[in-house]
Amino acid sequence: MSDFEGIFGLLSLMFGLIVAELAIKFADAIDSHGERPIGILTPALTFLVLTDVTSFWLWVWAARKVLDINWPTVFGGVLLAFVYFLAASLVFPRTSRGWAHLDDHYWSRKRLVASGMLLANTLIIGSMLTRATPAWNDWWFYFNFGGYLIALAGLALSRSRRLDYVFLVWAIGINLAAGANLLHSSQWGHKVAIDFSS
Numbered sequence: 001m002s003d004f005e006g007i008f009g010l011l012s013l014m015f016g017l018i019v020a021e022l023a024i025k026f027a028d029a030i031d032s033h034g035e036r037p038i039g040i041l042t043p044a045l046t047f048l049v050l051t052d053v054t055s056f057w058l059w060v061w062a063a064r065k066v067l068d069i070n071w072p073t074v075f076g077g078v079l080l081a082f083v084y085f086l087a088a089s090l091v092f093p094r095t096s097r098g099w100a101h102l103d104d105h106y107w108s109r110k111r112l113v114a115s116g117m118l119l120a121n122t123l124i125i126g127s128m129l130t131r132a133t134p135a136w137n138d139w140w141f142y143f144n145f146g147g148y149l150i151a152l153a154g155l156a157l158s159r160s161r162r163l164d165y166v167f168l169v170w171a172i173g174i175n176l177a178a179g180a181n182l183l184h185s186s187q188w189g190h191k192v193a194i195d196f197s198s
Helices: 003-031 041-062 071-091 102-129 139-157 161-179 187-193
Strands: none
Touching: 003 041, 003 071, 041 071, 041 102, 041 161, 071 102, 102 139, 139 161, 139 187
């Protein structure tokens, strides 16, 4: 087993726990929907976290040829996984007490969840910017990465249901389009080895 396979296995295990956490809590929410309606916002936030975690996992894999496996890299990956796990753990209530509707819980926790994802993505993109700077006319970089960070920031700050729908659809749409290779890859993405098709 190579050094990269070792760290990748560790991160895969941690992200597997994140997916399991969301799946179990979603199953609990479905099971108790008679007493506590689910709504749309919490499932949408769940799906956003899942697409975000998937993107991070793919970024790590795509950057396998340029990642230096050392203590800072491993600890940085563990910290990011920790932030993601905390965010995922807050999507659904930890207990069934006090929440008549999942939307009530959504409004009390979505700022923390979105801020956690914003922090993780800002750190990831920031670390990649140390490898290469995007050209001023690399529009796909600004659309893909800048647009996604704006959507997460908007979601963290918004107090409007309509705006939350816009930001959720916006962020999920970018993740799905990038994952399905519907968006053009930026020149900067090629430089830092995060082209998913490579």
